[in-house]
Amino acid sequence: MTATIPRLGYADLGSLMDLQLGDEKHTRSATSTLDVIWVLYDRILHVSPDRVDDPDRDRFLLSKGHGPMAYYAVLAAKGFIDVDALRTFGRYDSVLGHHPDRNLVAGIEISSGSLGHGLGIAVGMALGLRARHSPARVFCLVGDAELDEGSNHEAIAFAGRAGLDSLVCVAVDNQSSSHGWPGGLAARFALEGWSSTTVDGRDHDLLERAFNAEHRGRPLAIVAVVESKG
Amino acid sequence: MSATMRERFYATAADLVESDERIAMVFADIGVGRLGNAERTHADRVINVGIREQLMIGVASGLALTGFRPIVHSFAPFAVERPFEMLKLDLGHVDVGAIVVSVGASYDTAVYGRTHEAPEDVSLLSALPGWRIYVPGHPAEAELLLRAAARTDERVYLRLSEQSNRLARPITPGRLYIERRGTEATVIAAGPLLDATLEATADMDVTVLYMTTPRPFDADTLHASLAGDLVVLVEPYLAGTSSAEVAAALADIPHRIATIGVPNVEHRKYGTWQDHNAAHGLDARGIRTRILRALSRGA
Numbered sequence: 419m420t421a422t423i424p425r426l427g428y429a430d431l432g433s434l435m436d437l438q439l440g441d442e443k444h445t446r447s448a449t450s451t452l453d454v455i456w457v458l459y460d461r462i463l464h465v466s467p468d469r470v471d472d473p474d475r476d477r478f479l480l481s482k483g484h485g486p487m488a489y490y491a492v493l494a495a496k497g498f499i500d501v502d503a504l505r506t507f508g509r510y511d512s513v514l515g516h517h518p519d520r521n522l523v524a525g526i527e528i529s530s531g532s533l534g535h536g537l538g539i540a541v542g543m544a545l546g547l548r549a550r551h552s553p554a555r556v557f558c559l560v561g562d563a564e565l566d567e568g569s570n571h572e573a574i575a576f577a578g579r580a581g582l583d584s585l586v587c588v589a590v591d592n593q594s595s596s597h598g599w600p601g602g603l604a605a606r607f608a609l610e611g612w613s614s615t616t617v618d619g620r621d622h623d624l625l626e627r628a629f630n631a632e633h634r635g636r637p638l639a640i641v642a643v644v645e646s647k648g
Numbered sequence: 649m650s651a652t653m654r655e656r657f658y659a660t661a662a663d664l665v666e667s668d669e670r671i672a673m674v675f676a677d678i679g680v681g682r683l684g685n686a687e688r689t690h691a692d693r694v695i696n697v698g699i700r701e702q703l704m705i706g707v708a709s710g711l712a713l714t715g716f717r718p719i720v721h722s723f724a725p726f727a728v729e730r731p732f733e734m735l736k737l738d739l740g741h742v743d744v745g746a747i748v749v750s751v752g753a754s755y756d757t758a759v760y761g762r763t764h765e766a767p768e769d770v771s772l773l774s775a776l777p778g779w780r781i782y783v784p785g786h787p788a789e790a791e792l793l794l795r796a797a798a799r800t801d802e803r804v805y806l807r808l809s810e811q812s813n814r815l816a817r818p819i820t821p822g823r824l825y826i827e828r829r830g831t832e833a834t835v836i837a838a839g840p841l842l843d844a845t846l847e848a849t850a851d852m853d854v855t856v857l858y859m860t861t862p863r864p865f866d867a868d869t870l871h872a873s874l875a876g877d878l879v880v881l882v883e884p885y886l887a888g889t890s891s892a893e894v895a896a897a898l899a900d901i902p903h904r905i906a907t908i909g910v911p912n913v914e915h916r917k918y919g920t921w922q923d924h925n926a927a928h929g930l931d932a933r934g935i936r937t938r939i940l941r942a943l944s945r946g947a
Contacts, residue, residue, distance in 0.1 A: 473714070520743075521743050527713070528709075528713075528742055529737070529743075534702075535706060535733075535734065535737055537706075538702060538703045538707060538710070538734070539706045539707075539738055539742070540710060541710060542707035542708060542711045542714075543711075544710070545707060545711060546710060546713070546715065546716050547714055548692065549693045549714075549716070550714065550715070569702040569706070569734075572697070572702055572703035573703050573706065575700075576697050576698060
């Protein structure tokens with residue numbers, strides 16, 4: 419993380435999430451992504467509230483737009499959105515819906531919520547940044563159940579063939595895919611030419627190490643395992 | 649110059665890639681190799697994702713989000729219908745532009761049957777906000793409309809067809825072109841059906857408007873040039889696709905609407921587009937019969 423002035427810390431995220439009422443159905447989904455998103459914004463991403471239009475900023479795409487309370491909490495902690503806005507979560511005139519909209523909040527890169535869209539857009543971003551010789555990287559968060567959507571596999575297969583090494587896909591695995599992934603999610607990505615690894619999705623140091631791993635010439639997949647959704 | 653709209657499209661796209669570094673081309677196998685040197689010289693922004701049409705649209709969104717003007721291309725069913733939610737969300741809801749260029753039209757490749765037919769494409773895209781839809785009737789018009797689209801950041805659908813009018817018209821994107829003025833009725837002919845419409849109405853005292861931009865519909869020109877109380881829509885896609893637009897344009901004027909187009913039925917015939925035009929009354933003879941019938945009902 420560069421150039422960002424942290425306002426609040428990891429310990430504050432719980433209370434920031436608690437300000438967002440009305441989507442309790444997706445609370446576990448939101449909680450599953452909390453540590454991954456925090457590590458990204460706290461230690462990895464080269465982006466800050468004062469450079470959301472910088473063409474060379476790193477991009478974070480919350481493909482799994484369900485349960486964005488953790489995302490909003492991290493954005494608030496890092497100064498992208500006002501903490502007070504969290505109290506408006508889901509209201510008619512709020513900028514913070516139960517699925518994010520990039521047109522309403524500076525710093526949110528895509529509008530998401532329908533599963534299986536983010537990774538394809540991320541591939542296009544990585545291609546565009548490569549064509550522009552930009553140093554920026556693209557990080558896309560998907561869920562293990564979201565990977566049931568076939569569109570993801572179009573993106574996974576092509577990204578591997580294209581050698582998109584500015585692309586990182588982090589799959590938060592709370593074992594919620596109805597039919598599971600025999601052999602593990604990491605193997606699925608590796609088969610398509612990705613560098614892939616599986617880590618504890620709650621361990622910040624391991625996540626940081628995984629995000630910083632060398633993957634020259636290949637996209638990187640990180641399977642971040644968290645407790646089962648049950 | 650290229651003989652067909654499709655050939656003209658490839659030549660124009662190649663020129664755009666060469667001359668404008670904002671232009672990025674995204675193929676899903678269909679059309680690969682047709683841009684010649686431009687594909688090799690600009691391989692970083694002439695991209696073939698393989699037979700992955702959902703990804704084709706997602707990639708276009710990502711390219712637009714990084715400052716490019718993407719052109720995507722496939723047969724109409726695979727450019728519009730298969731990735732429809734990507735068109736709605738990755739482009740529309742994300743709010744970025746792209747140019748979607750289809751070939752195949754309603755039934756250009758009817759020999760393959762229903763799988764490769766898309767008479768509903770214009771209706772589908774009309775249901776999404778913010779799309780500009782172009783239906784050229786001549787290769788030169790296809791080039792003009794593509795170049796116009798390339799200069800903007802809009803979401804544009806360019807529908808190419810094998811059927812073509814003999815002569816290009818001096819069209820203006822977004823506007824109806826007044827082909828002929830009459831007094832008894834107003835006939836709106838879309839894209840490649842202009843020639844057949846002119847032949848069908850050669851001895852009729854009707855105004856003929858030529859439509860190459862169904863959306864946004866040019867309500868002003870229709871309103872200002874209206875002749876008689878009957879408006880006949882002749883469209884090479886689903887019959888009545890533009891009825892609501894006509895009704896809205898003439899909300900303050902009593903009028904009747906007759907629609908000529910492809911019927912909304914499950915098509916199970918093969919053959920050629922000429923066979924289908926004849927079967928659906930979209931050749932000159934069929935169009936004439938329908939217009940005369942509509943005129944007689946108002947008498």
